[in-house]
Amino acid sequence: MFIDQVKVYARAGHGGRGCVSFRREAFVPKGGPDGGDGGRGGSVILEASHDLNNLIAQFYVPRLIAKNGNHGEGQKKSGRGGKDLIVKVPCGTVVWKLPTPAEELPEPDPELVQNTEGEQAMVIDFDAAAEEEEAEETEAPAALAVGEDAELVTDLTEHGQQFVLCAGGRGGKGNHHFASSTNQTPRHAQPGEPGGEGHYHLELRLMADIGLVGYPNAGKSTLLNAISHAKPKIAPYPFTTLHPQIGVVEMDGWERYTVCDIPGIIEGAHFNVGLGHAFLRHIRRCRTLCIILDMAGIDDREPWDDYEKILYELEQYDPDMLAKPHLVAANKMDEQAAGPNLTEFRERFPEVEVLEIMAAIDEGIPGLKERFREEACD
Ligand SMILES: Nc1nc2c(ncn2[C@@H]2O[C@H](COP(=O)(O)OP(=O)(O)OP(=O)(O)O)[C@@H](O)[C@H]2O)c(=O)[nH]1
Ligand SMILES: [Mg+2]
Numbered sequence: 001m002f003i004d005q006v007k008v009y010a011r012a013g014h015g016g017r018g019c020v021s022f023r024r025e026a027f028v029p030k031g032g033p034d035g036g037d038g039g040r041g042g043s044v045i046l047e048a049s050h051d052l053n054n055l056i057a058q059f060y061v062p063r064l065i066a067k068n069g070n071h072g073e074g075q076k077k078s079g080r081g082g083k084d085l086i087v088k089v090p091c092g093t094v095v096w097k098l099p100t101p102a103e104e105l106p107e108p109d110p111e112l113v114q115n116t117e118g119e120q121a122m123v124i125d126f127d128a129a130a131e132e133e134e135a136e137e138t139e140a141p142a143a144l145a146v147g148e149d150a151e152l153v154t155d156l157t158e159h160g161q162q163f164v165l166c167a168g169g170r171g172g173k174g175n176h177h178f179a180s181s182t183n184q185t186p187r188h189a190q191p192g193e194p195g196g197e198g199h200y201h202l203e204l205r206l207m208a209d210i211g212l213v214g215y216p217n218a219g220k221s222t223l224l225n226a227i228s229h230a231k232p233k234i235a236p237y238p239f240t241t242l243h244p245q246i247g248v249v250e251m252d253g254w255e256r257y258t259v260c261d262i263p264g265i266i267e268g269a270h271f272n273v274g275l276g277h278a279f280l281r282h283i284r285r286c287r288t289l290c291i292i293l294d295m296a297g298i299d300d301r302e303p304w305d306d307y308e309k310i311l312y313e314l315e316q317y318d319p320d321m322l323a324k325p326h327l328v329a330a331n332k333m334d335e336q337a338a339g340p341n342l343t344e345f346r347e348r349f350p351e352v353e354v355l356e357i358m359a360a361i362d363e364g365i366p367g368l369k370e371r372f373r374e375e376a377c378d
Contacts, residue, residue, distance in 0.1 A: 002056075003056045003058075004054060004204040007098070007200070009062065009063050009198075010165050011063075011064070012044050012167055012168040012196045013041025013043075013069060014041045014192050015039070015069045015170045015171040015194075016069035016072060016172065017072065017172050017189065017190075017192050018071075018072045018171070018172035018173045018174040018175065018190045019175065019189055020186075020187055021033070021075070032179060033174075033175040033176040033184075033185065034076045034174075034176050035175035036075070036077040037171050037174045038070070038173075039081040040069050040168050040169070041067070041069045041082045041169040041193075041195040042069075043066055043165075044065075044084075044085050044087065044164070044166040045084055045085065045086050045163065046095065047161070047162045048088075048092075048158060049089070050159040052088060053090055053246070055089065055202055058202060066083070066166070067082035067085075068082050069082045069168070072172070076176060081171070082168055090204055091157055091158065092157060092207040093202055093203070094156075094205055095156070095163070096146045096200065096201040096202075097153050097198055099150070100198070100199065101199065146201045146203070153200070165198075165200065167196050168196075169194050170193045174189050175187065175189045205284055206260055206282040208260035208283070208286050209258050209377075210258070210286055210287070210289075210376055211283030212283075213289055213290070213292070214306070215266060215293075215301070215306050216240070217237070217238050217298070218331060220292050221240065223261075223292060225247075226362055230246070230248075232247075238264060238299075239264060241261060241264070242275070245260070245261050246261075247261065249369060249373075251373050257372060262279050262283060265280070267312075269313045269316075280313075280314070287376060288324060288325045288376070289314075291311075291327070291328050292328075293307055293328060293331065293345075294331060295330040295338040295342050295345070296332040296333075296335030296336070296338040297341060298335065304344065304349070307328065307349070328352055328353065328355070329357050330342050330345070330355065330357065332359075333357065334358045334360070
C-alpha cells in the first residue's frame with residue numbers, strides 16, 4: 001500500500017511536578033526545603049529519512065504521543081525527563097497544522113457568550129461582512145488538499161533533517177527554589193507545564209529531478225525501466241502503474257539524477273476521471289517535466305490532442321506546473337503511424353523540443369538520458 005498523505009495527532013509529554021519536601025535527618029533540625037524539580041516532557045520530533053518512500057507507518061499509528069517527565073522527589077532529586085519520540089518520515093514530507101476540531105476546544109464560559117452575543121446585536125460591522133463574502137468567492141487552489149485554514153509548518157527535504165513538531169512541557173521547580181530569608185519553609189512547588197499538541201496533515205511530495213507524465217500506456221514505465229535500475233510493472237493496458245516510483249539514473253563520470261514515474265493522467269483527471277490527478281503532487285518538485293506521447297496513436301488518440309490535454313490537466317492542478325521547463329518524448333517511433341504523426345506534431349508545435357525514442361527496444365535512450373542530465377545536473 002502506498003500512502004502519501006495522512007492525518008496525525010501529536011502530543012508531547014507533560015513536564016513532571018516539582019516536589020515539596022523537607023530535609024529530615026537525625027541531628028539536623030530544621031533541615032530546610034529539599035524538593036527536586038520535575039523532569040521535562042518528551043518532544044515529538046519528525047526526522048526525514050531517505051530509507052522510507054511513503055507514510056505507511058503513520059497511517060497505521062496516527063497518534064504520536066511522547067512520554068511525560070517524572071515528578072521531582074525529596075533530597076533534591078530531579079525527575080527523569082520523558083523520552084523524545086522520534087518519528088521517521090520520508091524525505092519530501094510537507095507538514096501542515098490543522099485547526100483543532102470543535103469538539104476538542106474547551107467549553108466557552110456561558111456568561112461570556114451571552115455578553116458577546118448582546119454586543120454583537122448592537123453593532124453590525126458591514127466591512128467585516130463584505131470581507132467575508134469576498135473570502136468565500138475566492139476558491140482555494142486545487143493543489144491544496146488540506147483546506148484553507150491549515151498552516152504550513154515545515155518541509156523536510158534533507159536526510160537527517162529534524163523538526164520539533166510538539167515541544168515537551170518544562171518540568172516544575174521543586175520547593176527548594178522558593179526558600180528566601182522571609183520564607184525558609186516554602187510549602188509550594190511549581191506544577192509541570194503541559195506539552196504541545198495538535199492535529200497535523202503530513203503530505204509526501206516525492207523528490208526527483210525529472211518527472212514523467214503522460215497518458216496511460218504511453219510508455220512511461222518502459223522508459224523508466226530503460227534508463228534506470230527501477231523495475232516498474234509494464235503492461236499493455238491502461239493504469240498499470242498505480243503509485244509513483246523513482247528511478248536513479250547513473251551516468252558516466254559519477255553523475256546521477258532521479259526520475260519519477262507516476263500513474264497515467266487522462267482528460268478530466270481534475271474531475272477525478274481515471275485515477276484523478278492528486279498524484280501530480282509527486283512531480284511538483286521536479287525541475288523538468290517530460291511529457292511522453294504515444295506517437296503511433298495505438299489507443300486511437302491523436303498525439304497532439306494528448307499533448308494539449310495533458311498541458312490542460314497540469315494547469316488545472318497547479319498553474320505553476322506550466323512554468324516548469326518541459327520537453328516531449330515521442331515514443332513508439334518503431335510503429336508505422338508514428339513517422340507521419342511526428343511530422344504533423346512538429347508542424348503544429350514548432351517551438352516544442354521533441355526527442356524520438358523507442359523505449360521498448362532501447363532506441364534513442366542515450367540521447368534522452370543525456371538531455372535529462374543537462375536539465376538535472378547543469
Ligand atoms: N511498439 C512499442 N511499444 C511500446 C514502446 N514502449 C512501450 N511500449 C508498450 O506500451 C505498453 C504500455 O507501456 P507502459 O510502460 O506500461 O506504459 P505506461 O505509460 O507506464 O502506462 P500506465 O502505467 O498504465 O500509465 C506496453 O505494452 C509496452 O510494451 C515502444 O517504444 N514501442
Ligand atoms: Mg506505468
